[in-house]
Amino acid sequence: MNKIYVKDIKNYIGKEIEFSGFIDVVRDKKWVQFVILKDSTGKVQLTIEKSEEKNNEMVELISSISKDSVIKVKANVIENEAVKLGGLELIPSNIIVISHAEELPFDYNNLDGVNIDTRLDYRWLDIRNEKNMLIRQIESTLTEGMREFLYKENFTEIHTPKLIAAASESGSEVFEVKYFDRLAYLAQSPQFYKQMAIAGGLDKVFEVGPVFRAENSNTNRHATEFTGFDLEFAHIDSYEDVMDLEEDLLIAGLSKVKERFGEKIKEVFNTEVIIPTKPFPRIKLSELYKELHERYNFEIPTEDVGDMNAEAEKLTYKLAQEKYNSEFMFIVDYAATKRPFYHMRDEQGKLQGYDLIWRGTEITSGAQREHRYENLLNNAKEKGLGEDVKFYLQFFKYGCPAHGGFGIGLDRLTMLLLGLSSLKEAQFIFRGPNRLEP
Numbered sequence: 001m002n003k004i005y006v007k008d009i010k011n012y013i014g015k016e017i018e019f020s021g022f023i024d025v026v027r028d029k030k031w032v033q034f035v036i037l038k039d040s041t042g043k044v045q046l047t048i049e050k051s052e053e054k055n056n057e058m059v060e061l062i063s064s065i066s067k068d069s070v071i072k073v074k075a076n077v078i079e080n081e082a083v084k085l086g087g088l089e090l091i092p093s094n095i096i097v098i099s100h101a102e103e104l105p106f107d108y109n110n111l112d113g114v115n116i117d118t119r120l121d122y123r124w125l126d127i128r129n130e131k132n133m134l135i136r137q138i139e140s141t142l143t144e145g146m147r148e149f150l151y152k153e154n155f156t157e158i159h160t161p162k163l164i165a166a167a168s169e170s171g172s173e174v175f176e177v178k179y180f181d182r183l184a185y186l187a188q189s190p191q192f193y194k195q196m197a198i199a200g201g202l203d204k205v206f207e208v209g210p211v212f213r214a215e216n217s218n219t220n221r222h223a224t225e226f227t228g229f230d231l232e233f234a235h236i237d238s239y240e241d242v243m244d245l246e247e248d249l250l251i252a253g254l255s256k257v258k259e260r261f262g263e264k265i266k267e268v269f270n271t272e273v274i275i276p277t278k279p280f281p282r283i284k285l286s287e288l289y290k291e292l293h294e295r296y297n298f299e300i301p302t303e304d305v306g307d308m309n310a311e312a313e314k315l316t317y318k319l320a321q322e323k324y325n326s327e328f329m330f331i332v333d334y335a336a337t338k339r340p341f342y343h344m345r346d347e348q349g350k351l352q353g354y355d356l357i358w359r360g361t362e363i364t365s366g367a368q369r370e371h372r373y374e375n376l377l378n379n380a381k382e383k384g385l386g387e388d389v390k391f392y393l394q395f396f397k398y399g400c401p402a403h404g405g406f407g408i409g410l411d412r413l414t415m416l417l418l419g420l421s422s423l424k425e426a427q428f429i430f431r432g433p434n435r436l437e438p
Contacts, residue, residue, distance in 0.1 A: 006042035009088055012077045019044070019090060020072040020098060022128070026062060033062050036085070037071070040133060045083050046073060046090045058095050068101035068128070108132075116424050123429060123438055131268055136428060138261050139414040143208060145256025146229060146249050153245075155204040155231065160193035162186055162210060166388045173214045175224075186212035189407060191342070192392045194232035195369060198403045199395040206231035208410070216433050220422040221361060221412055225431040229413075232369075232405030239344075239352045239368040242404040243330055246356065246366060247278050250328075257417070271419045274327055280356070281324040284333040288312075291319055306335025308355065308362065317360035329357045341379035341389075343367040344404075356406075359416045366406030373397055 004017050021037035021044075035046040048055050048062060065071070075090035083089045105122055106114050108129045119126040126132055147157075163184045167174045175186040190207050197205045211228040231249075236242065257265075258273040265273055283291070285306070292298040292315050300312060308316075308331070320329040332354045336345050344352040344367065353367030370376045373396040380389050415426035424430045429438065 006037075006039050006044050008041075009044055009077055009090075010086065013079055013088070014077065016074065016076050016093075017090075018072060018074050020070065023065060023067055023069050023071060023101075026065070026067070028063060033059060035062055037073075037090075040137075043085055044088065044090060045085050046075065046092055048092060054093075058092060061095055061097065065097065066101050066103070068104060070098040070101075072096045072098055116422070117435075120424060120430055120435065121438070127428075132425075134261070134264065134268060135414065135418065135420075135426065138257055138265065138418065139410060139426075141257050141260050142253045142414065142417070143229070143410060145253040147206075147208070148256070149249055149252035150204075150206050150231065153204065155206050155233070156197075156202055158190075158193075158197055158202070158205050158207050159209065160187070160190040160207055162212070166391065175212055175214045188213060189228060190230050191340075191407070192395075194230060194405060195342070195392075195400075195403070196395045198232055198234050199398070199400040203235065203401075204231075204233040211407075211409075218433060220424075221415070223411065223423050223427060223431055224433060226412070226423070226427065227410040228407050229410050230405065230407040232403055234401040234403040236368060236402055236404050239332075239354060239366065239404055242366045242368065242406060243280075243282070243354060243356075244278075246364060246406055247276070247280055251276060251278070254417075265418065269418045271417075273417070276326065276328050280328040280330055281320055281326050282330040282332060282354075285331055285335075286333065288316065288319075288331055291323075292316070295319065295322075307338040313357050313362055314360040316357045320357070327358060331355045331357065339365075339367070341383045341385060342369050342376065342392075344370040344375075345379075358413075361412065361416055363413055363416070364406045364408050366404065368402065368404040371396060371400040371402055 004012065004019055019037070021039040023035060024038045024043060025036040027034040031050050033048040033050065036043050037046055048058055050059050073090060073092045074094040075092040078089050078091055079087060080089050081087050104125060106118065108125050111119065111129060127136065163177065163179065164187050165184060167185050174188060177184045177186060189211055190209065194205055207230050209228060210225055212225050214224065215222060254273060254275050258275060262273050265271060289300055292312065296315050298312065298315055301309065316329050316331070320326045334351050334353060336349060336351045339351055339353060346352060353365065355362050356364040370379060373393065376393055376396055380393065411423050411427045415423055420426050
């Protein structure tokens with residue numbers, strides 16, 4: 001493509017270019033028209049002198065055009081120190097209207113007082129807001145940094161099916177889909193297929209793709225569809241190896257974001273991209289309960305013993321900052337009853353897995369997986385699982401290396417990174433119990 005973006009216009013000073021973009025502002029003065037054009041990389045000023053007869057047609061066009069219409073201009077790029085937008089302006093010789101915009105339902109440059117659901121009804125307009133455009137670019141960069149790290153570590157990116165024949169893992173929280181003459185289900189995660197890849201001899205795999213959860217949860221951090229960043233790798237000695245890799249992965253992703261957008265994030269979101277140092281603090285669940293009680297007089301509710309809840313996660317973040325000067329905290333030694341059947345347990349029945357808390361929210365549940373067929377069979381029976389996981393159990397009948405992995409919700413990670421109030425802001429298109437459009 002030969003499209004020239006705002007960020008590149010400085011390379012064309014003294015030359016004639018073609019540029020297309022949205023009309024952001026028109027300032028129609030007595031002797032001159034100033035038009036601010038924008039694209040996904042920034043804004044540039046177009047200047048039309050009314051006194052020049054050759055400009056009459058362009059002046060009339062700009063006088064009648066609406067905000068957010070798209071135009072293409074043929075123009076010379078001129079240096080002008082008086083212009084605030086990069087000291088450059090475009091002097092046009094021709095303007096073509098590509099698309100005419102109707103009156104907008106709200107001003108996306110000023111979202112104060114605009115209901116979030118109204119914004120989501122017109123999400124394509126909401127994204128034109130500079131802040132919302134930036135969110136998309138930051139999440140993309142975060143993904144890029146983590147992908148680059150895994151490629152350097154010789155991981156293979158795979159793409160697993162989202163239509164599955166049986167309700168995976170627990171049989172609950174899945175969406176049913178009519179599949180010709182029978183039912184199918186939307187996958188809760190790529191977990192089983194990641195492990196199938198390991199059993200197939202692909203030692204290191206990852207996937208970035210959609211995840212579906214039929215949870216009727218209307219919280220700021222839950223969605224019925226989100227983007228998962230999942231990985232699995234073989235020949236590990238313990239779940240400590242999984243935690244070590246996750247540290248490196250997050251450092252790589254956050255470093256990429258800080259390098260490209262660190263200053264902009266500070267300016268727009270008033271928050272700092274903090275690059276963590278290794279190792280992240282690690283604490284046993286029982287010790288965490290004790291610390292939270294002694295420091296904050298917190299008691300875990302009876303129904304949550306062996307696990308965490310939202311309040312415990314918030315206090316864990318506070319503890320991580322106060323005691324370890326860290327934004328991250330690994331928690332280990334969860335109750336096996338609170339975790340999936342495919343998480344490995346040691347000889348004493350202790351779970352070989354962890355959660356990772358960041359900025360008061362759980363972002364990962366990871367573990368060493370059970371790769372021994374008989375043990376998996378027993379764990380599944382204990383959980384009351386039968387036919388639903390029969391296909392999965394077959395993967396382990398013919399030899400499988402020790403392995404482990406984890407999954408991260410990219411949308412939640414972005415929300416926490418930028419201090420956003422809800423996944424509705426963090427996701428490109430939000431899906432929840434009450435939203436299936438646009």
